[in-house]
Amino acid sequence: MPTTAAKKTATSKSASEYDAHHLQVLEGLEAVRKRPGMYIGSTDSRGLMHCLWEIIDNAVDEALGGHCDRVEVLLHADGSVEVRDNGRGVPVDIEPRTGLTGVELVYTRLHAGGKFGGGSYTASGGLHGVGASVVNALSARLDVEVDRGGKTYAMSFRRGEPGVFSDVAGAQGRKDPGHDFTPYTSTSDLSVIGKAKRGVTGTRVRYWADGQIFLKDAAFDLDGLVGRARQTSFLVPGLTIVIRDERGEEPTEEVFLHDGGISExxxxxxxxxxxxxxxxxxxxxxxxxxxxxxxxxxxxxxxxxxxxxxxxxxxxxxxxxxxxxxxxxxxxxxxxxxxxxxxxxxxxxxxxxxxxxxxxxxxxxxxxxxxxxxxxxxxxxxxxxxxxxxxxxxxxxxxxxxxxxxxxxxxxxxxxxxxxxxxxxxxxxxxxxxxxxxxxxxxxxxISARLHKETQRRKTALESSSLPAKLADCRSSDPENTELFIVEGDSALGTAKLARSSDHQALLPIRGKILNVQKASVTDMLGNAECAAIIQVIGAGSGRTFDLESARYGKVIIMTDADVDGAHIRTLLLTLFFRYMRPLVEAGRVYAAVPPLHRIEVVNPGSKANEVIYTYSEAEMRRTMSSLQRRNKKVKPMQRYKGLGEMDADQLAETTMDPRQRTLRKVTLRDIESASTVFELLMGGEVAPRRDFIIDSADRLDTERIDA
Structure with missing residues (x-):
């Protein structure tokens, strides 16, 4: 064990060794490579996409200034990406204070560019003058070509350092960051590699992201790229943006051009x-x-x-x-x-x-x-x-x-x-x-939802309940175990009351087809007796104020007849849940009951009890009957259920309500935007798109599924 005096000596020695010469000064692009997250947010796919948008935004800024009307983005098969524009082209002349060409200045110096009030850009997306140079610093290779003044200029960089790759110097073969690289030593050279057509200007930037910086699984997000390209085309009317992906077996290309601007x-x-x-x-x-x-x-x-x-x-x-x-x-x-x-x-x-x-x-x-x-x-x-x-x-x-x-x-x-x-x-x-x-x-x-939330809690036996009189509630107050069955009609309610377990299963009858809330206003929905009753019974409010934790039941089960009208009622109820109680659907707490269509009783010889088989579709019924005929089984006349009211309580409990034997279909919500589109198409106020959908889909309709 060291003594106290020894500890003090070690501490003072450590402190005395921390002098100014221990401080590091990161110059130029070293800081970018040392702390890339500070400049691009992260080194995963998000950072990779941020780099790409820094280059694209430079091209779009030319369009904002009225100097460019076309931007192309190419995702090459070798993992590189290229951005082309027909703007003015990066300046190629010498900047007097640094002695560097405009190309080298833009791509190698932080906080260098034409967006600091020099009059080149009145409004732009790139503002800090670090975008292009940061991308260059984080690239294993970056090639720039500029068309300007009738000539095509070119310059290459490796991890931010200007120089010449062997393929550019004359070696045959495709461009690759793995080619030999010779950095410039004393002065740099902006090469003239060809002639540009008269009046043609623009910039082409191609780069390979550095594997030393970015994570191995970092990849360009095509969907994100397409989405933002579409967005940009809306924001800059008249600008054509082309996204071409050459990474797959077949190249894909999307072109965006919107003249309507942000209204569109x-x-x-x-x-x-x-x-x-x-x-x-x-x-x-x-x-x-x-x-x-x-x-x-x-x-x-x-x-x-x-x-x-x-x-x-x-x-x-x-x-x-x-x-x-x-x-x-x-x-x-x-x-x-x-x-x-x-x-x-x-x-x-x-x-x-x-x-x-x-x-x-x-x-x-x-x-x-x-x-x-x-x-x-x-x-x-x-x-x-x-x-x-x-x-x-x-x-x-x-x-x-x-x-x-x-x-x-x-x-x-x-x-x-x-x-x-x-x-x-x-x-x-x-x-x-x-x-x-x-x-x-x-x-x-x-306001109604807030008051409801404050006052509408489960009532004890000593309190008066303001819940609808037609609700047959359950005794349990634990939402984890309780179920609310929304049943179609009073006839089904009577049978369901006898079939349910009153300890944890509640019943709410509705009269026929409720309001189509996709067409109706919020006021009409709240004024509709059936919709208001459902919202009141569930007890969690509606719309923006819906509070999932306040829901009085763990499961909401829609139990309708197995016919066309029952399917329509189920659709109307799902529309209500989707529009005004969506968190309940997202949490997987909305279900559709699956009642049987047929009851087949097989006669067994002797004193053995008859066997009962339930089937849930015409096809299943035919298969079952064929199987019984092949086995020479005798059956009583088959019972076809036209509605829940035709079942007795034991049958309804056995097939549809008893958790040990029933089948439930969970309503899930994988894609909200797609679901919104479908609800609007099928249930919305616009008739023409729905008519077109019905006409287009008529040839795919299975008429056997229509219960007419």
Whole structure:
């Protein structure tokens, strides 16, 4: 054991050895390779895609400036990726202060580029001047070709260092980062490798991601690339973006071009039927900020500059209650929002509160206040702002930090949206009324759900229950073990009461076909007796305020007749659950009972009891009957169930309700967007798409499945 004095000596020695010469200064691109996560977020597939979008965004910035109308992205079979554009081309002349060509400067120096207020870009996605150089630093090889001034220039890099690969120097064979590389020693060389057609300009960048940096399973996400390419084509009208994937057996190519801008984007994103047209709100505002500017002596001097911020918003309300909001700054997505989104939401709430208050008597809004969730329910919006040198939080640009933008967006939206909502033109007036009615309906639904949540708990035997009188509740209050059967009609209810286990199985009858909530408004849904009863009995609210933990039953089982009408009722109920109680479906707590279609009683000789066989389809029944005939079995006349009411209690319990013997079909939700599309197609208000679907699908219909 060392003594206390020895410990003190060791500690002081360790401290004295930590001097300034132990500090490392990472210069140039060394810092990028040492800490790649600081620049691209991660070294998995997300970081790989971030690098690709840094290069694509440089090309798109040319399009924003009106210098480019085509961008091509090629995923090569060898794992490299290439981005081509027909913009102005990276400058090839010498930058006087560094003595480097523009190409080498852009791809080897951090914080170098044309987006720092030099007048080349008024609004761009790349702002920090590190995108291209970071990608270069993290690439095993990067090749740049520039068409400019009638010539084609080329330069190659290995892990950020300029030089010449042997294949470029004349060796035959395809380009590969494994070829011999000779770095430049004293001066670099921007080679002229050919002639460009007169008036043709552009840049081509091809790079191989460095296996020393990125994880082995990092790969380019084609779906993500296609999705963002489509998004960018909406944001830059007139820009053609081509995505070509050559990695598979057969190359695939997708081309995107949208002239409608964010209005078209808003329509594309909308998941539901429209309540309003897509409204376009545009405006500008100015603000001043203090930025460091180089003076004539090369010193950074704090200077106040005036900025202009352009605001362009497309929005529309739909019949649903989900909110789809996409925000962008100079076409760069800001998934975590920022000051522009804060200004948007602040102004939306202010304007709608004001309009509801002004029309409170007509809307029967009472004295309750509209909240943000009421306003955003069913809203699809695309919020874009354009300004020079915005402040982002980090290189990944997920949050806008320029504080002045909040007030500008808020003011533009307040002016333009108020103009729409107070318009005296007939179509606009009708749409404004629909929006206000929807907002008030959402407010009432929220308040009703809150009150219901506060007061509607399981009642003890000493308390009075406000649950519907027709509910045959169960004795257990443990949601883990309880089941709610929604049954079709009073006749089935009578049999089900005798067949159930009253300890844990509750019954709620409904009268025929409930309201199609895909077409109806929230107000109509809440006013429908059957829908309101279902929501009340489940006890977890509806829509945005649905609280899964408050659900009174562990399973909700739809038990309808095994015929066409029963299937229709089941579909209407599933539509209600999908639109207003979706977490219940997502949690796998909604089921469909599977009652049998036939009862076959096999006569056994002697005193042996007869055997009963239940079948659940025509095909199964035929197979069973054929098998019995081959075995010379005698059967009584077969019983065909047209409805649940034709079964006696023992049969219903044995086949449909007893957990030990029944069959349940769980309702699952794998793809929300696809499910939304199907519900809207089959149950929505637009008749034409449904008619086309029926006509197109008629030849695939199995007529044997129709119970007519």
């Amino acid at each position: 984007f808003c329509d594309y994103l909308a998941p539901d039927a429209p309540v309003t047209d897509t409204w376009r709100l545009q405006g500008t505002g100015t603000f001043t900020e203090t930025v460091p500017v180089l003076d004539g002596k090369g010193h950074m001097v704090p200077t106040e500059v005036e900025r202009e911020c352009g605001v362009d918003i497309a929005l529309r309300w739909g019949t649903g209650y989900d909110t789809t909001l996409r925000s962008f700054v100079n076409i760069i997505a800001t998934p975590k929002g920022g000051t522009h989104v804060a200004g948007f939401e602040q102004s939306m709430l202010k304007v709608l509160r004001s309009q509801v208050a002004a029309n409170a008597r007509r809307l029967k809004a009472g004295t309750d206040k509209v909240e943000k969730d009421d306003v955003l329910a069913g809203l699809t919006a695309v919020v874009t702002v354009r300004l020079a040198e915005p402040q982002f939080e980090g290189q990944t640009k997920e949050v806008l930090g320029t504080s002045a933008v909040r007030q500008i967006v808020s003011k533009v939206l307040e002016t333009e949206l108020t103009s729409f909502l107070t318009s005296t033109k007939r179509p606009a007036k009708q749409q404004a009324a629909s929006v206000l009615e929807k907002v008030v309906a959402e407010m009432k639904s929220r």
